[in-house]
Amino acid sequence: MRRTTENEAKPDLAALLVAVGERRDLEAFEVLFRYFAPRVRAFMARQAGDSHSAEELMQETMIAVWNKADRFDPAKGAASTWIFTIARNLRIDAFRRDKRPEFDPNDPAFVPDDVAPADEMFEAQEVSVQLHQAMATLPEEQVALLRLAFFEDNSHSAIAARLNMPLGTVKSRLRLAFSKLRAALDRKGETS
């Protein structure tokens, strides 16, 4: 599944995204674009019936990345996570008639985090590196299930039907994958 060739040096995505946000750095954006465009197109293609609309949704996603880059905060998470959420939201707008309601951090009834921002910064960097390593240790079957859940916009019951598996099995395997990843991170957190 992990087909990125190992000798293809991975650019520092977060730094590039910050450069776009701070300076409208077109060269940095081009590097980001060349890295993410095929991946976002593949993400959209799972839903789009034709390659034309997958291409169009990919372009819209990347233009949104360009326009909103100043809102990316490397203390909150990885660049790929931020771009994933933009692509996800555009895909919902394009293919679903119902909405995905979200909380509003500026709402007076919102209960804010109680962690200090400094800790958060450290954690976000650590977590994305460790998550990357933990994903590599996950059995292929579990990665495939996560990929179905995240890429296909399928409800868990639709995944169960597709894999000819009881819904409870799909849920428990997803739960297992999720908790394995979290456990891998927690263990590392304790030793650091």
Place this chain on the structure above:
Amino acid sequence: MTIRHHLSDDLLVSYAAGSLAEGWSLAVATHLALCPACRQRLAFAEGIGGELLESSDAAAPGTDASWEAVRRRIAKSSPTPPSAAPAAPAARRAGGLPEPLRSYLGRDVETLRWRSLGRGASQIRIPTADNETQVRLLRIPAGKPVPEHGHGGRELTLVLSGSFADGNDLFARGDIEDADASLTHQPVATPGEDCICLAVTDAPLRFRSWILRAIQPLLGI
């Protein structure tokens, strides 16, 4: 206030993936507004999405042409003004209806237009665009016991004010009960205060909700 009953992993993963229907998502997002711990889990689940995006097949032709198209599109567009600095959060107000729920109702808890179900219980239906859920805000009279029963489907119940007890479990503001068809439970609204909760159930629903089923005999339906 400590939340003891949190979102299940399967709800979090589907919400992060963007595959959860609007009705369930409304309960999930409203719990997230009240629960920093689950927001951290959500960030983690979205991180998995980011990782999967990165590890997906990158060998696709045509990137040069796409880049030219996007470069022209962003050059043509007028420079976007920097995103507005986030407004200073309004004074914190504990106890009100959080977003996104408040916008779905169009008003806060003091001015809701309840529709009586009899015997002090009332409801407000909340329309959503998905066709798999039914969403209601419910107000259960303080101290009202509910007979033991099972379910016909999944039901999420998020407490917004007051509380209810179910066996040894107490559900208060922010707590979410995730009940499926196999669960038999015996919830009782805590005395002293009416319990207001958001109830999301599988549709089509004919008074399948535990709360509504409790009221159903009173209504003679």
